[in-house]
Amino acid sequence: MLTYLLEMGLRLGTILIVANEVRGLILTAPVFYGIYQAGGTLAALWLGVCSLGGIALSVIVPLFAARRIKAMVARKQAVQAD
Numbered sequence: 814m815l816t817y818l819l820e821m822g823l824r825l826g827t828i829l830i831v832a833n834e835v836r837g838l839i840l841t842a843p844v845f846y847g848i849y850q851a852g853g854t855l856a857a858l859w860l861g862v863c864s865l866g867g868i869a870l871s872v873i874v875p876l877f878a879a880r881r882i883k884a885m886v887a888r889k890q891a892v893q894a895d
Contacts, residue, residue, distance in 0.1 A: 837872040
């Protein structure tokens with residue numbers, strides 16, 4: 814029962830991760846536009862890199878978490894199958 818709930822949670826999580834990826838792509842456009850409007854100054858580039866880094870972390874960290882949870886579910890299913 815627990816593995817079924819975890820599996821359903823992972824499926825929902827996968828859908829949310831895809832939505833998060835789309836959100837990350839949408840959030841990068843204003844950053845690049847801001848850098849362009851600022852004339853590509855060093856400060857604008859630094860702020861752009863920091864903003865893009867934060868966006869990247871908000872997209873990449875859930876991917877790693879989903880992989881770990883999926884591996885944990887697979888291990889639990891293997892133990893229950895024995």
